[in-house]
Amino acid sequence: MTSKIKLLLASAAIGLALSACGATDSVTPETQISLPTGVTLVETVSPATGDQVVIPYTKYKLDNGLTVVLHEDKSDPLVHVDVTYHVGSGREEPGRSGFAHFFEHMMFQGSENVADEEHFKIISESGGTLNGTTNADRTNYFETVPSNQLEKMLWLEADRMGFFLDAVTQQKFEVQRETVKNERGQRVDNRPYGLLFERVGEAMYPEGHPYSWSTIGYLEDLDRASLTDLKKFFLKWYGPNNATLTIGGDMDPVQTLEWVKTYFGTIPAGPEHDDPVFEPITLDQDRYISLEDNVQLPLIYMAWPTVHANHPDEAPLDVLANILGQGQTSLLYQSVVKPGLTVQASSGHGCREIHCTLTLLGVANPAKVQKLGDLEAIMREAFTEFEARGVMDDDLTRVKSDIVSGMIYGLESVSGKISQLAAYETYRDNPNGIGDDIARYEGVTKADVLRVYEQYIKSKPAVVMSIVPKGKPEMIAKADTWQRYERTLPDFSGETDEFNWTRPTDPEGLDRSVMPEPGPNNPQIKAPDTYEFSVGDGIEVLGARNTEVPTTTISLRIKAGQSHETLDKLGLAAMTAGLLNEATTERTVEELSNELDKLGSSVSFNGGDTFSTMYIRTLSKNLDATMAIAMEKLLKPKFDQVDFDRDKANALQGIKANKKEASGVASNLFNKIMYGTDNPTAYAGTGTEETVENITLDDVKAFYAAHYSPKIASIVAVSDLDEAAMKKALAPLSQWTGDDVAAAEMKPFPQLSGGTLYFVDKPDAAQSEIRIGKRALPYDATGEYYKSNIMNYPLGGAFNSRINLNLREDKGYTYGARSFFNGDEKGGWYRAGAGVRADATAASIVEFVNEIRSYHEDGATAEELAFTQASLGQSDARAYETPRQKLGFLSRMSTYGLKADHVDEQAKILEGMSKADMDKLAATHLNLDDMIMIVVGDKAKVYDEVAALGYTMVEIDADGNPI
Template structure:
C-alpha cells in the first residue's frame, strides 16, 4: 500500500540492495514509492513547473524541465494494479509488469532491458501497487528519442510476442519473487492475513499485489491478452518526461510514436470503499522463520487524499516516533517489551489502514504487549498532542520535500501519481497545505473516529512451537505454504520465437532511433581543506536545492575492536544519538527535529560514520549539534541497557533469516574464525552480554580521534562558510594517536568445496559463491569490474541473469561483483533460487564461469563500453552520488576526475584482456560454494556439483 503523500517517491527505489544479490527490476508493490513529501514552512518552494497535454487517443503527457544534469527520467504509469484483477487471476498486474520488459515487436528479444545496457540507463525498472503499475528509468539525454520509441512499442506493439513458453518462464520468476519476499521471509504472510480479514472477498484489496502461486500458475496467454487489451490503452496511461530536453522536439516524438495507438474502451473509476471489520478478530501463525513473536493490529481507515488522512499521518507519527512518543514510553522504556513500535497510516486509492506492529523481545507474551498497547493509547487520550509537538512533527517536512526534488525520477513519479489520482499533477501544493493545516483537535478527532473502541484485525506471528506467546483467543490463520517437490515445474524454453502477423504502423518502427547530441558530462568541482587537528575536508557546492548533506568518517570501526568482545563500536555509535552531556535523549531528539535535521551514527567494518541531512539555512545549528554529540557523549546507563536489549533481539532475529545467515556464514568462510572481518558487526549474544559501558567509553577515548577522520560536504553552502564553521571543532576535537590496521591481503581459503547451512523447510536456497580476491587499490580491480559487467554486474545484460532468470526461471535476482577497500575483499556471486533447483542452479553458475573466457565476444565488450561510458551522464545527479565521489577521493587519494581515468580504462579494454582476467579471477575451483536452505531435500544432491561431499555447517543442531 502507498501512503497518501507522494512527492518523495522513488528516491531509493532504484538503489542496489544491501545484500549481495539485488532485487532486480520488475518488483511487486514498492513501499519506497510511498514515501511522504514534506514541507513545513512558507519558505518552501512548493511549485514544480510542468506542461501537460493529452493526445487525441487519451494519453496524458507531462513535461518537466530540469537542466541540472544531462539526463531525463522517463515514467510510463498505467492506472491498473491488483485492484483491477479478477478473483482467481490475482497477481496479473504484477505479472504484466514483468512481461512488458521482455520483448516487443520492434525492440526484439530482451526488450527494454537489453537496450538499457547499451544506452547507459539506470536500469529499466518498475513497480506494481494495488492501484497502478509504472515503468521508469533515467537515461542520458541523448537517448531520449530511443526511450520514447521503446515505451510506445511496449504499449502498442507488444502483446503478440507473449507465447506460452515466455509466460511459463516468467511465472517462475514471479513465483521466485514471492518466495523471496514473502514465503522465505520472517513475518512475510502478515499482510495476506490482515487483508483477507479487513476486506470482503469481492473487495479489490482482498488479495495481495503479488497474487497467489496457484493463480499465477493457472494464468493463460488468453488471460494475459485480455488483461492487456482492457487496461494497457492510451486513455489509461500517463507519460512523464522530467529532465534536460527540448520540449518542442519531445512533443513531436511523443506524437510520432504514440499518436497512432488506438484509444481503448472508457474506464470508469472504481468507487472508494473502506475496509470493514464486523467484530475484532485475532489470528495466529507459527512462522518458520520467526525467532521473536510479532503482534500486528490494523484498523480500517481512509483512502489517499481523504481530508482525514493528514491527521491520521500525524497521529501515527506522534504515537510511535521518538522518545516522547506514548508507545515508546510505555512499551520500550517502561515495560521493556520491545525496542521499537511501528505505526503507520497506509492509504491507497480506494481504502486505507491504520497499522501498528510490534516485534517483541524473545519469550515475551503478546498478551502483555496488547495490555501495554491499551495503556499507551490511554496515555495519549489523557495527554493529547500539543501545538509544540505538532509543529515538531511538521518541522522535518521541508527537508524531506527538497530531498524529493533532488532526483528527476522522484519528480516524474510525483507528477504521474497525482495525475492518475485526480488529474492534477500540481496537487502537491494543496496536499502540503492540507498537511500544514492539521490541528491538535484534528489528531484527537481522527483517533476517536477510527481507532478508539473500534474493531480491528490482530495477528500473532510466533516462532514454531511457541503458540503460548500468541494473543489469547486467536484462531489459526489460513496461510498457504508451498511444499518442496523435486521436478514440480516443467522445463521452459523462452527462446522459441512467436509466430504472428506484425501489428501495422504508419511509420517504420523496425529501426531504433539514432542518438541525439552527446551529453556533456561535467565532473563536479571539488574543494579541499585540512583542519588544524588533522581532519581532512572535501566539498562540492551544489545549489540545486537548499539542502546540506555531510558526513564525518572516523577510521576504525570493527577493525579496532577486541575480537573476543565484538559489538562495542556498534553500540557506541548507536548510543551517541541518545543524548549528550548537556541534553537528555529527548532534548537532543527534539533539537534535531526543530531544525528539520537527521543525524545518524553508524559503525561499519572499517569506520564509524556520522551522516547528516539538513536545510542549508540550518547548517551551522545542525553542525553545533553534531559537535556536541561527537565531543560530549552522554553515556546514559538507561539508554545503554535498552540498546543492548535491542541488539540482542536483532541478533536473535537474524538467526533464521536466510539472507542474514548466508551473509554471516560466507564471511566466516572468507576470512576464518580468527580474523575479525569474519565477525558479525552486531556481535553475538555472549559478547553483547559481556560488554559494559566502560568498554564503550574506552573505545571512544582511544579511537575516536580527528587524526583518522575525514569529512565530506555537499550542498548549498560555499567553501568559505563551511571551513569557517569548522574552526571550533578543529580546536576542541583532539588529533589523538590512533594506529589503523595496515591493509590486508586476501586470506587463503580452500576452494572447490560446498558448504550447506540448514534452515528446515526453506522455500528458497540462498547461494553465496566466491573467494577472497582484490583490493580497490589493486591495478586489476577496476578492469576486473569492467569484465564482471557481462558476468553478473550488468543486471539484465549479464549472463547470470539471462541464463538463470530469463532462460530458466530459477531465480528472481542474481548478481556478482568484486568488493574491497584498501584491503582485499571478496568476489561474490549471490542469489536466492527455487529450492528444488538448488543443484541445477549451481551447476549452471559453474558452467557459466568455466565458459566465460572462451565465449566472451566483441559484442559483449561493445555493450560494456557503451553502458559504462554513457552512464556517467547520471553519475553525479544526486547528493548521495556526490558524497560517494568525495568518499573515494578522500579514502584512496584519487583525483577528482577519476571517473575520466576510468573511462580511458574502459575505452582501451580489449577482448583479449577480458579473457586473460577471466582466466585469472573466474576459476570455479578456487571458490567456496555456500548454500543456505532445506538440507533434508537439497543437501544430498549437492555432491553432484563435483566438489566432493558437502559440509553441513550447523551439523551440531541435528
C-alpha cells in the same frame, strides 16, 4: 502557517528557483510552442515565486487520451521517463490476483519490434538504468538515461504499449510465471514475517475486496491463468487513455512532443474506466489472527480501518500516527521501546487509493515478553496516554516540518521530481500536488487530530495479528477469532479465448522496426568540482557544491570501526555508535529527536568495518542549528547504563533473528571464510552472541575515548552553500580534541579449500541461497580491480548478463542472479550468488559453474565487449546527480586518496579495453578450482542432489561451526 514552516518554504523556494523547480500555478489556454496535430495543451505551471513549492511542468493530452507531463531540468545531462498505468492489484478480479504484477515482468520481455531480452540490453547499452514497480493502485515503468537517448526510450515505451500482444509467447509466459514464483518465495514465503500483510489484508477486507489479496497475488491464481487471460487483462487496462507519460530532464520540449506524437499518437485508446470507489470498512469486533513462522522474535501488528488517500482526514490521521509511534518522541517509544520490551515499535497510517489503515507494530524482546497479549495491552495504553496528553504544539510543528523537508529531499533527483508529478496526476488528475499537500498539513489543528482519533480509532475494532516462533503458539496475543476462508472463485469455464485487438495504423514513413539512433550531441560528463580545507585539529574536508536544492549532507568519518575491535568484544564499534544516537549529558534523546524533527534534519551514527560515521542531513537554512546538535551528540554522549542495557539486549535479539534470514547467513559465512576467524571484519558488524555478552558499558566508554579522535577524522560534504559558508558551518569542530590512534592490523587470511561446498540446513526453506567465490583484489580505482569489474560486467554485472539470463530468464530458477568483485583497503573477493527455487538448487549450481567456467576459458565475445563499453561509458551521465551520489564519489576520493580526474583515467581504460584484455582477466581471476561454495537450504529437500554433484561437502551451522 507557522513561522517555522514559512522559514522552510522560503528556503525551499530559493533553492528550487535555482534548479527551475519551483512554483506558481498558471493555466494558460494558448501554447508558446507549435504543437503537433493531435496534441492539446492542458496547463502550464511556472517556476516558484515567494514561499511556494511546486515542480514546474507543462501538461498535454493526445487525442487517444494519453496524458503527457513535461518538466525541464538542465542541471544534469540526463532524462527520466516514467509511464504510469492506473492499474494495480486493486483492479484485478477475485481468482485472478497477481496479474498486474505479472505484467510488470512480462512487459520487459520484448515487444513486436524489440527482441526477447533486448529491453534491458538496449537501455543498459545506452548508459541507462530502468525498472518497474506495481502496487495496489498503479504500475509504472521508468528509465533514466543520458539526454541524447530520449527518442530511443520513447520508441521502447510506445512499442510495449501498442505492439506487445503479438510478441507474447507461451514460453515467455511460463518463464515469467516461474520468475514471479521465485520473487514470492524470496520476498514473502522465505522471508521472516513475509506473510504478515497478506494475512492482515485477508482479515481486514471482505472477500472479493480489491485489497483483500496482496499485490504479488496467490500462486494458484497464476497457475490457473492462461496466456489469453493475461492478454485480455492487458487490453482492458494498458491503453494510452489509462496512462500518464511523464518526462523530465535535459530535453527540448518541442522535439520531445514530436517524438511522443510520432510513437504514441496512433495507439488506439482502450476502454474507459471509472475511478475506483471508496467503500468504508467496518469490523464487527477485534479480529485476532496468528501464524507460527520461522522467526526468532515475536511480532504483533494491529490495524484499524480509516479513510482513503487524499481524504480530508488523511492528514490529521498521519499526525496522530506520528504522535503514537514515529520517532523517539512518540508514545510507543516511551512505553515499549525505551523499557526494552520491544526491539522495534512504530505506528503508521498507510494509505492507498480506496482505503487506509492506522497501524501499531511491536517486535517483542522475548527475554522480557513471554506473551504478546501482555505487549498488546501496554501498546493499547498509548491511546489512553494520548487522551490524557492531547496534542502539543511541538507535535504539529514536528510533523509539518517532516512533511515539507521530505518533499524537498525528494526533489534532489530528476527521477524524484518525475515520480511525484506522475503520482499526483495518476491519483488526482493534477500534477501540481505538492502545494496542496503542504496546505492540507498546514491546516491540521489539534482539534482535527483529536476528532479523527475519536471517530476512527477509539474503542473501534482492529485486526490483530501475532507472528510467533514455530512451536511456541502459547506466545500469541489471543486465540484466533477469525479464520481464513476457502476462497469462492468465479466459474471461468464459460470464457472464450477470443479477444479483439485493434492494431495501430502508423502513417507512411514510420518504420517502428528501426531503433532510433542516439541524438547527435553526446552528453558532456564532468565529475563534481571539489574544494578542500581543514578544520579543527587537522580534520580534512572534501566538499562539492550542489545548487539544485537547498540541502546539506555531511559525513564525518572516523577511521576506527570493527577493524579495531578485539575478537572477544566483536560488535563493540556498532554498540558505541548506537549509544551516540542516545541521550547526551545535556538533553534526553527525546528532546534531541524533537529538535531535529522540527528542523527537518537527521543526525545519526554508524559503526562499520573501517569507519565510524556521523551522518548529517538538513535543509541548509537549518545547518547551524543542526550542527549544534551534532556536536552535542559527538562530544557529550551520556553513555547511560539503562540505554546500554537496552541496546545490548536488542543487539543480542537481533543477532539471533538474523540467523533466520537465509540470504544474510549465506553472505556472512562467505565473508568469514574469505577473511578468516582471526580478523574482526570477517564477522558481522553486530558481533556474535558470545562476544556481545562480553561487552560492558566501560568497554564502550573506553572504545570511544581511544578511537573517536579528530586525528583520524575526515569530512565529505555536499551542499548548496559555498566553500566559505561551509567553513563557517563546520567551525564548531574546533572544540573536538583527541590523541593519535594506531592503525588496525590485519591478520593473515586463511588458505581456502577450493572445490569445497559448505552446507547450512534451513528447514522448510522455500528457496536456497547460493554463494560461489574466492578471494580477489583490494580496491583500486584504475588498476586491475577496476578492470576486473569491467570484465565481469557481461558475465554477472548487468541484468542481461550471462548468469542472470540463464538462471532467471531462460530457466526460471531465480528472481535474480549476479556476480561481482568487491574490494576495500584490506582485501577483496569475487562472488556469484542468488536465491533459487529449492527444487532447482543443484541445477542452479550446475548453471552457475557452467557460465563461470565458459567465461574463464573462452572469455567475452566482441559483442559483449562493445556492450560493456557503451553501457559503462555512458552511465556517468547519472553518476553524480544527487547529493548522496556526490557524497559517495567524495567518500571514495577521501578513502583512497584519489584526485577528481581519476574518472577520466577510468574512461580511457574502459575505452581502450580489448577482447584480449577481457580474456586475460577472466583467465586470471575466474578459476573455479580456487572457489568455494555455500548453500543455505532445506537439507531434507536438496542435500542429496547437491551432494551428488561431487564436491567436497562440509556441513556447518549458521555461525560457521562444523556439524
